[in-house]
Amino acid sequence: MAKALPLKGIRVVNFGWVWAGPVTGQTLAFLGAEVLKVESQARVDMTRNLPPYAEGEPGFNRSLSNHACWAGNGSVSLNLKEPEGRQLALDLIATADVVIENFGPGVMENMGFGYAELCKVKKDVVLCSMPGAGLYGPMKNVRTYGLSLTSITGLDSLVGYKGGTPVPVENAYSDPFVGIFSAFAILAALNHRDNSGQGQHVDFSQQEAIMQMIGPDYMDYELNGRVAGPKGNEHPVAAAAPHGVFPCAGDDRWISIAVPSETEWQSLQVAMGKPCWADAPEFSTLVQRVENIDALHRRLAEWTAASDDFQLAEELQAHGVAAAPVLNIADLLDNPHYRERGTYVEVTHPLGFSETIYGAYVKTSRTEADVKPGPWLGQDNERVFKDILGMDAERYASLVDAKVIY
Numbered sequence: 001m002a003k004a005l006p007l008k009g010i011r012v013v014n015f016g017w018v019w020a021g022p023v024t025g026q027t028l029a030f031l032g033a034e035v036l037k038v039e040s041q042a043r044v045d046m047t048r049n050l051p052p053y054a055e056g057e058p059g060f061n062r063s064l065s066n067h068a069c070w071a072g073n074g075s076v077s078l079n080l081k082e083p084e085g086r087q088l089a090l091d092l093i094a095t096a097d098v099v100i101e102n103f104g105p106g107v108m109e110n111m112g113f114g115y116a117e118l119c120k121v122k123k124d125v126v127l128c129s130m131p132g133a134g135l136y137g138p139m140k141n142v143r144t145y146g147l148s149l150t151s152i153t154g155l156d157s158l159v160g161y162k163g164g165t166p167v168p169v170e171n172a173y174s175d176p177f178v179g180i181f182s183a184f185a186i187l188a189a190l191n192h193r194d195n196s197g198q199g200q201h202v203d204f205s206q207q208e209a210i211m212q213m214i215g216p217d218y219m220d221y222e223l224n225g226r227v228a229g230p231k232g233n234e235h236p237v238a239a240a241a242p243h244g245v246f247p248c249a250g251d252d253r254w255i256s257i258a259v260p261s262e263t264e265w266q267s268l269q270v271a272m273g274k275p276c277w278a279d280a281p282e283f284s285t286l287v288q289r290v291e292n293i294d295a296l297h298r299r300l301a302e303w304t305a306a307s308d309d310f311q312l313a314e315e316l317q318a319h320g321v322a323a324a325p326v327l328n329i330a331d332l333l334d335n336p337h338y339r340e341r342g343t344y345v346e347v348t349h350p351l352g353f354s355e356t357i358y359g360a361y362v363k364t365s366r367t368e369a370d371v372k373p374g375p376w377l378g379q380d381n382e383r384v385f386k387d388i389l390g391m392d393a394e395r396y397a398s399l400v401d402a403k404v405i406y
């Protein structure tokens with residue numbers, strides 16, 4: 001008999017929008033929670049209008065990107081501009097364990113969903129708020145998307161060509177990072193509730209979560225007074241050389257190589273056939289290699305240029321050198337390792353079309369996640385309002401006609 005997933009029986013009402021909040025819900029759903037995303041046609045989430053669309057047909061229920069980002073979330077469509085819509089949201093929260101939101105500070109309170117109000121309907125509820133810079137402090141009202149969020153963490157100041165100006169992080173990669181991170185903050189709050197009977201309001205600052213990614217540079221500044229800047233692909237605190245990506249045979253094929261120790265440097269020399277240039281005094285120690293890293297990288301690039309990236313990476317790994325082909329998107333989808341682990345899975349959406357989405361990135365030996373694509377808008381309406389909240393068919397139909405359930 002299959003064992004129940006660890007969060008089976010936990011209900012999550014997810015007001016999170018765009019990417020971060022839905023990924024929080026996705027992570028909890030992979031662990032067995034029932035996650036109900038609250039949304040509405042009155043304000044369709046921007047990710048529902050991101051191409052590509054299923055079978056090339058546009059529509060806010062057909063965004064393949066949205067279905068991957070929101071996998072595991074259900075959907076309840078409530079027009080929160082209407083008083084009845086807000087009351088139904090509170091009725092649903094009264095049956096739930098967790099509420100998620102990633103609005104700016106004050107938005108939940110303005111809608112009547114502040115923590116104090118939620119406790120009136122469910123005294124031990126866990127509310128996880130995920131504002132850009134936290135619920136208090138001088139920056140609490142800062143407006144952020146992925147790009148501006150990485151800017152106020154210091155991360156963007158470190159990305160770019162060596163000696164050049166910053167090249168900000170291309171996409172909102174901070175969103176899924178904080179989504180997964182906040183899910184585990186919620187697990188800690190649920191554990192506390194189980195032990196104490198008390199819920200709590202989790203103030204999860206996306207900025208503070210992302211700042212963990214540049215910890216070494218904080219330490220370098222604190223200890224050495226150095227302000228880090230763009231260094232290309234070099235190690236952020238000069239702890240490895242060579243450290244970068246190098247050209248390989250073929251069209252835009254590359255290999256990454258990182259050598260932090262003398263043992264690994266010796267292993268790389270063996271793999272290269274002990275070329276004479278590698279014995280030069282300027283490469284004799286890590287300090288010397290860091291000081292002469294441009295010359296070192298030029299030499300290494302000349303050696304890698306004629307090799308197949310996958311084959312060369314395998315050979316270097318066999319010698320104990322950290323090396324890997326720089327995979328493109330097609331490489332990821334066809335990679336036998338990712339296929340075996342279910343990193344990407346093919347699913348059939350409830351609306352009938354096939355799509356490829358992320359598999360469960362939380363894997364446990366005891367249970368297997370049930371991976372479902374992101375929902376069509378209002379997918380769970382009838383079950384939630386009729387079965388969970390006990391609404392009769394006549395009232396349900398009237399609220400649909402009035403665009404309260406919308």
